[in-house]
Amino acid sequence: EAGVAQSPRYKIIEKRQSVAFWCNPISGHATLYWYQQILGQGPKLLIQFQNNGVVDDSQLPKDRFSAERLKGVDSTLKIQPAKLEDSAVYLCASSPGTSGGAGETQYFGPGTRLLVL
Amino acid sequence: AQTVTQSQPEMSVQEAETVTLSCTYDTSENNYYLFWYKQPPSRQMILVIRQEAYKQQNATENRFSVNFQKAAKSFSLKISDSQLGDTAMYFCAFMKRQGAQKLVFGQGTRLTINP
Numbered sequence: 001e002a003g004v005a006q007s008p009r010y011k012i013i014e015k016r017q018s019v020a021f022w023c024n025p026i027s028g029h030a031t032l033y034w035y036q037q038i039l040g041q042g043p044k045l046l047i048q049f050q051n052n053g054v055v056d057d058s059q060l061p062k063d064r065f066s067a068e069r070l071k072g073v074d075s076t077l078k079i080q081p082a083k084l085e086d087s088a089v090y091l092c093a094s095s096p097g098t099s100g101g102a103g104e105t106q107y108f109g110p111g112t113r114l115l116v117l
Numbered sequence: 118a119q120t121v122t123q124s125q126p127e128m129s130v131q132e133a134e135t136v137t138l139s140c141t142y143d144t145s146e147n148n149y150y151l152f153w154y155k156q157p158p159s160r161q162m163i164l165v166i167r168q169e170a171y172k173q174q175n176a177t178e179n180r181f182s183v184n185f186q187k188a189a190k191s192f193s194l195k196i197s198d199s200q201l202g203d204t205a206m207y208f209c210a211f212m213k214r215q216g217a218q219k220l221v222f223g224q225g226t227r228l229t230i231n232p
Contacts, residue, residue, distance in 0.1 A: 004161075031218065033219070033220075035220075040225075041224055042208050042210075042222030042223050042224050043220070043222050044222070045220065045221075048217055048218070048219055055217050056219055091162070095218070102150075102214050102215075103150040103167070103212065103214065103218075104218060105167065106164075106220060108154075108161050108163070109161060110160070
């Protein structure tokens with residue numbers, strides 16, 4: 001079974017530029033998560049999708065970050081314009097999303113490492 | 118809001134030794150889940166072990182076991198017979214039973230197993 005795929009793996013941009021990350025979850029997984037992991041910290045949830053609907057985006061900086069999962073499968077996270085403090089690893093995870101998802105294991109992708117100069 | 122604290126930024130042990138990683142959390146919830154995730158260098162995060170708060174029995178997975186103390190809000194991970202491949206960042210995480218299924222992570226403990 002293929003795992004969670006993410007691209008690109010690395011990205012370097014100048015501040016105020018825009019960037020987009022792509023995630024393809026495990027086949028059949030209804031729930032998709034985007035986490036931000038700043039160096040030396042644990043991951044922090046940015047947004048959670050259930051199929052193509054948003055469940056939780058309370059920690060997403062909506063003035064610059066946006067995310068979509070139009071067909072309920074793959075997802076794109078965008079930052080526009082980027083700031084220096086956005087330098088981090090962006091992790092995508094998915095889970096089956098059955099039974100309300102309570103306690104489900106989340107399967108993580110390899111992450112996209114972003115450096116904003 | 119829930120918080121998770123890992124008080125040991127780094128630990129180092131010799132191969133085959135036993136090591137215990139500490140985790141405490143704060144929540145007003147009564148039903149929830151606790152997890153330990155492992156993030157090896159340059160590799161993706163994987164689940165090590167999972168505990169359901171309403172189960173008193175401590176979870177075990179081969180060489181990995183937890184000591185779950187609900188009243189003390191403590192959730193430590195014990196690794197027995199440590200192996201070189203156990204070298205990784207270890208994150209303790211909390212998930213509510215009801216509502217959005219987000220993981221709230223601690224800051225992580227960097228564990229190094231020395232040959």
